[in-house]
Amino acid sequence: MKNDKEFSLEMKMETTMEHNNHIASIKSYSKMIGTLLNSSTFYISPKLEPEGHLVSVLRPTEVEENINHILFGGILNSIDENTIYSVCDSFNLHYCVLKLDNNEGFFAIGPFLTSKVTTETLVNILEKNNIDQEKLENFNAYYQELNIITFERLYHVFSYLINTYYLKDMKVVPISTLHINNRLLKDSLLHKGNKEELLTDVIKQRYEAEDLLLNYVAQGDLEKAANLINIPYNIKKYPDTLNMKKNFLIVENTLFRRAIQKSGVHPNYIDHLSSSYMNKIDKLTTIDKANIMKYEMLVDYCNLVKKDSTINYSxxxxxxxxxxxxxxxxxxxxxxxxxxxxxxxxxxxxxxxxxxxxxxxxxxxxxxxxxxxxxxxxxxxxxxxxxxxxxxxxxxxxxxxxxxxxxxxxxxxxxxxxx
Missing domain, CATH: 1.10.10.60 (Homeodomain-like)
Incomplete structure (x- = not known):
């Protein structure tokens, strides 16, 4: 029989292994997103050690220095969790940064552009940063290589990250924009702007309904859960496309999986059902099939609870x-x-x-x-x-x-x- 010290050590080892696997998954996600967006993406540890996908573009020295200060400097330690920071520097280059939960570091994308930069704009950028105009050609070549990414697309990226790896729906201010002056960067701290107040009655009702739905799923109460299944999983109206439907199904699968963990269902059964639906979602070919799968998934999760829940047993x-x-x-x-x-x-x-x-x-x-x-x-x-x-x-x-x-x-x- 194990003593308390041995048990504590074993638990600590299991927790460490779980943590390492979690971080490895986020690193993999970072690299995948970097490839998809054609932009540099990073997982940055709490000690500000970067690891990620780098787009092979030759950067001007001044820009490289700026990137190092924004993404790998002590500046990151002053930001809050659960807020997506959109950082715009004096070169009109953009970055998106999220401080991960549980002191697990940071997820960052950048630099990238949000719109095309003209030659006239570049002249102004060089002048503003006290850079010789002779370097215009080099800067122009660099900016031409950068990808243009919309904030809406970035929100999807960060939302999926949170929904998948932290098992919760995103309840944060979508974008908090900050402007960084390159000349003052080394001595500056990152301060949030005023947050837009999002907690309206509609949003509150949405989250209350979502919590109620997940409680019914955890109880295996299909009849009550079915009455709430059509609540929106995001406040903002998104295009009714197959990819969007798949994204929301992935979110629902994650939330349902998390909900029934409280019901005493064995983790092996939960993982089996969750993995099965991930494969099914990936193979979807039409929006109609995606709509049907939403209900099939609800039925299967509720039935799993009714069949295999052991919460009331000794x-x-x-x-x-x-x-x-x-x-x-x-x-x-x-x-x-x-x-x-x-x-x-x-x-x-x-x-x-x-x-x-x-x-x-x-x-x-x-x-x-x-x-x-x-x-x-x-x-x-x-x-x-x-x-x-x-x-x-x-x-x-x-x-x-x-x-x-x-x-x-x-x-x-x-x-x-x-x-």
Missing amino acids: PIIKEAIHFINLNLNKNLTLKAISSNIAVSSQYLSTLFKQEVGQSLTEFIAKNRMEQAIYFLKESDLSISEIATEVGYSDLNYFSKVFKKHYGVTPSTYREEVVK
């Missing part, structure tokens, strides 16, 4: 249920289950019937059949392979039990019901 029964569902393809006997969770067979049998309302044998058979239905619908496994996956070595016996539950053989179910 720790022993929770362990037994999780062991059964993770080993449906094995020979599940009362002795094997009770031995695994270190209780007597008689005690487990009595307690299981008392709390679950059915015997262990009935529970195992029911869950095996439900798993078989899943494989028939979602996989290309043969009937024989499915029988083995759900713990039946005898194909004929499997078909007989299946027909007793559903009125048809597995083959007929796949041919007539699924297709």
Whole structure:
């Protein structure tokens, strides 16, 4: 048996591993976004050590110095969490910076342009920064290589980052713009401008409805959740495109996954359903199918809670249920289950019937059949392979039990019901 020190060390190691995996995912996202936007993107650690995707453009020395001060200088430590900062410097170059939650560093994009820069504008930029006009040609070549990115597009990038990696919908001021004077940059601090007040009654109602929806999902209450499924996931009206639909489905999948973690559903089941929908969302080809999937996803998450929630069971029964569902393809006997969770067979049998309302044998058979239905619908496994996956070595016996539950053989179910 582990002592407190060993347990504490193990927990600390698990937390560190989780943290490292989380940061690795954000770094990967940074590189992916950099490629998509054709702009330099960075993950910057709390110690201001940058790592990211660099666009290979030869920068003028003066611009390089500016970038280093904005993105990698102590200036970042003065910004607040949950606010997207749009920084505009004296070269009319733009950057977007977000301080990540839990002291996990920063996510930054830049430099980039928000509109085309004319030769006349460049002349003024050089003059403002006390740079010789002889360098106009070099600066012009540099600006021609920079990508033009809209703030709307950037908001999507940052919103997806928060929704996916911090499991929450973005409730922040979309853009807080700051103008940095290059000549004063080294001695300056980054100060926010006045925030636009967004907490109107409409927005409050939206978030209240969203919280209510997620509570119903966590309870597995499909009827009540269905009445709220059409609340908007963003206040601003976005184009009704397939990509936008996919983005919102990804957000909903993340929020539903997070909601049912409170319901005592085993993390393996949650991860399986969540990953399944990520694949389905990726393969969507029409807006109509995306609209339908929204409801299918709600149904599946609510049903998962109703089927696999163990929140009201004792720790022993929770362990037994999780062991059964993770080993449906094995020979599940009362002795094997009770031995695994270190209780007597008689005690487990009595307690299981008392709390679950059915015997262990009935529970195992029911869950095996439900798993078989899943494989028939979602996989290309043969009937024989499915029988083995759900713990039946005898194909004929499997078909007989299946027909007793559903009125048809597995083959007929796949041919007539699924297709």
